[in-house]
Amino acid sequence: MKYDLVFDLDDTLIQTQAAFRHNVDLCSNLVHQALDEKVIINDIKEVFNKIDLELIKELGFSKARYPYAWESTLDLLATRFNIEISSIVNDQLQSLAKTIFKVNIPLQNDTFIIEELSNRKDVASMTILTLGEKDVQSKRVMDTGLVHHFDNVFITSKKDKSTYLELNEKLSNPVMIGNSLRSDIVPALDAGMKAIHIIRDSWSYDEIEHNHRIDSIKSLVEIKLLLFGNLVKL
Numbered sequence: 001m002k003y004d005l006v007f008d009l010d011d012t013l014i015q016t017q018a019a020f021r022h023n024v025d026l027c028s029n030l031v032h033q034a035l036d037e038k039v040i041i042n043d044i045k046e047v048f049n050k051i052d053l054e055l056i057k058e059l060g061f062s063k064a065r066y067p068y069a070w071e072s073t074l075d076l077l078a079t080r081f082n083i084e085i086s087s088i089v090n091d092q093l094q095s096l097a098k099t100i101f102k103v104n105i106p107l108q109n110d111t112f113i114i115e116e117l118s119n120r121k122d123v124a125s126m127t128i129l130t131l132g133e134k135d136v137q138s139k140r141v142m143d144t145g146l147v148h149h150f151d152n153v154f155i156t157s158k159k160d161k162s163t164y165l166e167l168n169e170k171l172s173n174p175v176m177i178g179n180s181l182r183s184d185i186v187p188a189l190d191a192g193m194k195a196i197h198i199i200r201d202s203w204s205y206d207e208i209e210h211n212h213r214i215d216s217i218k219s220l221v222e223i224k225l226l227l228f229g230n231l232v233k234l
């Protein structure tokens, strides 16, 4: 049986969550200083997370959202504590937040399997399906150094059932592999596709209620056994 393997990018192939966590640390420190240390770091992070998740409804996965969520966090807390924030500090916070789109995000440590799988054209085709803005996601795909192992790279502004129905048309036997129940697994299963959940360090947005029985793996290496069993020695 030949499978069209479709990989999510962020947190499936690269360590995006760790990179964001580091940037959140830097930004919350800057906000902490800007507010004369009147608000503890954890409270700043909590306010930021709430605003950021709320803004997804409005701004989705556009790159405007993350820096704007920081601007709103500082604005809200500064108003609450009656502290005036200079435009220099506001600009510093914006530049710091935007560095998340410029840094090189490290690969996950099990992505060596991508090369192995891509060498078996008789049993697997290779696709990346990633959610976000074209320039940011293209850069992240190129930074992986894995792009030559893939037959297709699709960048999409949404990952819902219709996205996977379209994908089903393009590929003959697709299997979605990703870390997000909300974006990768549940809508793919809803569209009648096969899906494999890879358990990774994720953010709360990725969780969702569902009634599906889900195949989960802890390493991409497990794809070999789960899909190809002992029939194929990769």
Ligand SMILES: [Mg+2]
Residues within 6 Å of the ligand: 008, 009, 010, 011, 012, 178, 179, 180
């Ligand atoms: Mg992901």
